[in-house]
Amino acid sequence: MSKVAIVFHSGYGHTKVLAERVQAGAESVPGTRTSLISVEEIDAHWTDLEAADAIIFGSPTYMGNVSGPFKTFMDASSKPWLERKWQDKLAAGFTISGSPSGDKLNTLQSLMIFAMQHGMVWVGNAEMPYNEEGINRLGSFTGLMATAGQVAPEVEPNLADRKSAERLGQRVATATARWTQAS
Numbered sequence: 210m211s212k213v214a215i216v217f218h219s220g221y222g223h224t225k226v227l228a229e230r231v232q233a234g235a236e237s238v239p240g241t242r243t244s245l246i247s248v249e250e251i252d253a254h255w256t257d258l259e260a261a262d263a264i265i266f267g268s269p270t271y272m273g274n275v276s277g278p279f280k281t282f283m284d285a286s287s288k289p290w291l292e293r294k295w296q297d298k299l300a301a302g303f304t305i306s307g308s309p310s311g312d313k314l315n316t317l318q319s320l321m322i323f324a325m326q327h328g329m330v331w332v333g334n335a336e337m338p339y340n341e342e343g344i345n346r347l348g349s350f351t352g353l354m355a356t357a358g359q360v361a362p363e364v365e366p367n368l369a370d371r372k373s374a375e376r377l378g379q380r381v382a383t384a385t386a387r388w389t390q391a392s
Contacts, residue, residue, distance in 0.1 A: 218268035222362035234378025296328030303353035
């Protein structure tokens with residue numbers, strides 16, 4: 210059984226929609242168990258992160274970087290960092306903002322550097338970009354990028370972004386199964 214944790218912050222609900230789709234994608238891989246953890250509830254879940262084989266990080270992009278609550282979680286992870294509790298776990302990330310660019314790459318790079326500082330192994334997005342309506346429509350290979358304008362989370366992220374999130378969850382769960390069998 211592979212364990213995949215999804216840790217996220219969602220200020221307006223859009224990132225939570227993506228997190229739930231990432232979770233659904235991961236759970237579609239046989240032998241995968243997931244935990245969906247909001248950073249606001251992190252104090253009850255440090256042991257879940259320690260027990261996970263992979264951790265997928267999700268944050269909205271606010272002002273060109275991770276949200277304040279997500280950064281607080283990152284800073285609070287100094288004890289697991291010091292004890293190398295997450296070393297050699299797989300990691301991946303996703304983000305969403307209101308515009309097609311929105312400086313989301315910087316958020317994904319922040320998530321990737323954070324994972325690398327913990328000694329984790331980053332899993333990128335392998336989906337080829339198709340077109341404006343397709344999977345990985347924003348063409349990001351570092352992780353998942355999605356957009357949501359000033360509309361409700363029931364409307365955006367759109368279907369393509371939701372499918373892209375599921376594919377990221379599947380990719381990480383599949384890689385985790387291979388990774389845990391090899392060790």
